[in-house]
Amino acid sequence: MAISVKLLAALLVLSFISTGNCQCVLNNITISQKMTGFQIHGMTEWDVTITNNCICSQSDLKLDCKGFATTLSIDPSILSISDNECLVNNGKPIFNSKPITFKYAQTPKFNFKPISSQISCS
Numbered sequence: 656m657a658i659s660v661k662l663l664a665a666l667l668v669l670s671f672i673s674t675g676n677c678q679c680v681l682n683n684i685t686i687s688q689k690m691t692g693f694q695i696h697g698m699t700e701w702d703v704t705i706t707n708n709c710i711c712s713q714s715d716l717k718l719d720c721k722g723f724a725t726t727l728s729i730d731p732s733i734l735s736i737s738d739n740e741c742l743v744n745n746g747k748p749i750f751n752s753k754p755i756t757f758k759y760a761q762t763p764k765f766n767f768k769p770i771s772s773q774i775s776c777s
């Protein structure tokens with residue numbers, strides 16, 4: 656009896672530690688934008704960098720794209736637009752050291768907001 660209680664306690668501690676390892680949240684994705692200085696069909700062109708600042712990868716990243724209307728087409732494997740959502744990187748993981756970049760053209764600048772992702776720690 657005493658052994659099984661200890662075992663249970665050890666398991667609890669272990670599971671706590673393993674979830675404690677992953678402190679990543681959706682907000683660890685940052686999106687920065689820079690003007691390229693070019694105009695595409697009369698719209699300002701922007702260079703977007705999506706960075707995952709946390710050690711765990713994030714896949715299936717979706718952005719709020721309501722009102723997004725670029726005059727420059729974007730490779731759908733980088734950003735695929737459907738209805739009011741944009742899927743980043745074809746749903747594949749975004750790693751800590753590998754930012755995703757793309758360009759679009761719209762005036763004024765469009766603010767992309769992350770809405771959901773799958774966080775996985777290896």
Ligand SMILES: *[C@@H]1O[C@H](CO)[C@@H](O)[C@H](O)[C@H]1NC(C)=O
Binds near residue numbers: 678
């Ligand atoms: C991830 O976000 C959490 C909560 O906002 C924050 O405490 C943590 O420092 C962030 N980690 C990195 C690496 O930015």
